[in-house]
Amino acid sequence: MDYGIEDKEQETLVRLRGRLTFNDHAKLRALIREMLQNKAKRQVLDLSTLEFVDSAGIGMLLIAREEMANADKQLVLRSAAGQVKRVLTVAQLNKIVTIED
Amino acid sequence: MSFYGRAPRLEAGPEPEKPDLPDDDAPVHSLPEIGAKIPVTGELLATWMGYADIQRRTLEAVQNELTRTSSTVEDATLDLSHRFRELAEKAMQQSERVEQIVGMAGSVSIDGERVPMDQLVTGMQQMIADMISNIVTLSRHAMSMVYLLDDVQKDVAELEKSIGDIDAINRQTNFLALNATIEASRAGEAGRTFAVVAQEVRHLSRNTGALADRMRSKVTAVVKGVRNGHDILRQIADTDMSPQMLAKERVDKTMDSLVDQTNHFQAVLETAATVSSDMSATISRMVTGMQFQDLTKQRLEAINDSLAIMAEGLNELENRTRVEMPASLGPQVPQEWLDELLGRFKLSEMRQRFVRRLLLEGTALDEHGVLDVDAGQDDSSGGDIELF
Numbered sequence: 001m002d003y004g005i006e007d008k009e010q011e012t013l014v015r016l017r018g019r020l021t022f023n024d025h026a027k028l029r030a031l032i033r034e035m036l037q038n039k040a041k042r043q044v045l046d047l048s049t050l051e052f053v054d055s056a057g058i059g060m061l062l063i064a065r066e067e068m069a070n071a072d073k074q075l076v077l078r079s080a081a082g083q084v085k086r087v088l089t090v091a092q093l094n095k096i097v098t099i100e101d
Numbered sequence: 102m103s104f105y106g107r108a109p110r111l112e113a114g115p116e117p118e119k120p121d122l123p124d125d126d127a128p129v130h131s132l133p134e135i136g137a138k139i140p141v142t143g144e145l146l147a148t149w150m151g152y153a154d155i156q157r158r159t160l161e162a163v164q165n166e167l168t169r170t171s172s173t174v175e176d177a178t179l180d181l182s183h184r185f186r187e188l189a190e191k192a193m194q195q196s197e198r199v200e201q202i203v204g205m206a207g208s209v210s211i212d213g214e215r216v217p218m219d220q221l222v223t224g225m226q227q228m229i230a231d232m233i234s235n236i237v238t239l240s241r242h243a244m245s246m247v248y249l250l251d252d253v254q255k256d257v258a259e260l261e262k263s264i265g266d267i268d269a270i271n272r273q274t275n276f277l278a279l280n281a282t283i284e285a286s287r288a289g290e291a292g293r294t295f296a297v298v299a300q301e302v303r304h305l306s307r308n309t310g311a312l313a314d315r316m317r318s319k320v321t322a323v324v325k326g327v328r329n330g331h332d333i334l335r336q337i338a339d340t341d342m343s344p345q346m347l348a349k350e351r352v353d354k355t356m357d358s359l360v361d362q363t364n365h366f367q368a369v370l371e372t373a374a375t376v377s378s379d380m381s382a383t384i385s386r387m388v389t390g391m392q393f394q395d396l397t398k399q400r401l402e403a404i405n406d407s408l409a410i411m412a413e414g415l416n417e418l419e420n421r422t423r424v425e426m427p428a429s430l431g432p433q434v435p436q437e438w439l440d441e442l443l444g445r446f447k448l449s450e451m452r453q454r455f456v457r458r459l460l461l462e463g464t465a466l467d468e469h470g471v472l473d474v475d476a477g478q479d480d481s482s483g484g485d486i487e488l489f
Contacts, residue, residue, distance in 0.1 A: 021339075021341070022335070022338050022339040022341075023339075025244065025247055025248070025338075026251075029248060029251075053343065054341035054342075054343050055236055055237070055240040055340075055341055055342035055343050055346065056240055056243070056244055056338045056339065056341070058237055058240055058241075058343075059237070059239075059240030059241040059242075059243060059244035059245075059338070060244050062237070062240075062241040062244075063241060063244055063245060063248070083343075083347075086347055086350065087343050087346055087347060090233055090346045090347055090349045090350065091233055091234075091236075091237045091346055092230065092233070092234065093237070
């Protein structure tokens with residue numbers, strides 16, 4: 001997995017690409033730190049080009065949400081598709097994280 | 102011949118008025134009185150007697166046929182009623198069985214308790230949702246632990262480095278204490294006290310070195326444990342459970358399909374139960390309808406009684422006429438009439454019975470009882486109707 005960060009007026013947009021698996025845990029931790037340092041309250045993860053997420057990836061997204069909440073920021077998961085969207089739905093992540101189409 | 106004594110006895114009554122016959126001796130205008138002798142040709146009388154004989158026999162044969170027919174209808178009706186009742190009972194049993202199935206179809210037995218299918222499906226879906234929720238929570242906790250142990254490993258590496266630092270300091274202290282001891286001995290008596298202090302510092306340094314060694318060995322054990330734990334945890338966290346999570350989609354579809362199918366079966370079975378019940382009711386009405394036979398039997402018995410009275414009356418008249426007839430005159434068989442009568446019977450066995458009754462009765466065959474045996478023959482075996 002790799003990512004690109006784009007600062008906007010109201011939010012920070014992070015575009016995730018490829019596969020988010022356990023192997024990316026160090027990279028995701030670094031991303032979380034970057035997001036925490038960002039000023040915008042709304043931290044949006046654009047998942048439209050993310051092809052796959054495993055259960056560890058779901059765990060990491062939840063950690064990201066918790067870290068953002070602790071820093072009084074909001075995490076938004078946007079435009080999930082394919083396997084990623086199915087897993088998010090089945091895991092009922094919408095009960096915990098804000099999910100946008 | 103059955104005769105129940107209800108018929109009027111004809112010999113006591115007045116003689117019926119004889120038809121006006123042409124008579125050369127009597128004037129045309131004077132009518133003969135009842136009881137008066139009138140001339141009748143022997144041929145007319147013989148023909149009349151022949152007709153009377155055949156008529157009486159025909160009446161008897163008709164009575165036999167009526168009795169036989171009534172009995173045939175009765176047997177067949179009883180048999181049909183019996184079979185219909187069996188049919189009705191079976192239809193009812195089937196209806197009950199189907200209703201039982203209908204009652205069972207919408208639910209399954211779990212630990213002796215009937216659970217409705219939709220409730221079961223909802224329960225199972227909830228179970229799987231809980232399971233997935235647990236997987237998500239576990240994944241989250243596992244990743245938190247992975248991050249924690251990442252940090253712990255960094256801290257432990259720092260600790261190992263610190264112990265190395267203590268060793269370096271200790272080596273330097275020991276070296277300083279050694280130098281101090283040498284300098285103290287060079288100073289002689291004046292440095293004696295200082296030599297004791299230097300000796301103590303060396304002691305202290307050795308103890309510190311031993312402590313650092315103990316710490317290193319413990320820290321090494323901790324590092325080993327943490328690394329092992331970290332490896333195991335990585336393996337756990339790296340086990341992808343997303344396929345198991347996605348299995349919920351398949352399970353949900355299967356459950357929905359199962360519910361749909363069960364509902365369909367139930368609807369079909371309910372229709373089948375109604376049809377069976379309707380069948381049973383229809384057959385019961387059919388059995389009731391078979392009671393027409395009772396009425397038919399009573400009517401045929403009444404007709405037979407009338408025929409018996411007619412035959413008895415005919416017999417009386419025949420007997421009376423025979424007394425008046427000259428012995429030389431015998432009854433004349435009305436062949437044409439007989440042929441016409443027998444020609445009407447299309448059923449061969451019925452025709453045979455009539456032939457026997459009309460032509461053979463009173464002959465040697467009759468006296469030997471052959472007619473009775475034939476008349477009693479059962480022809481209701483399956484109702485074979487022979488037409489020609």
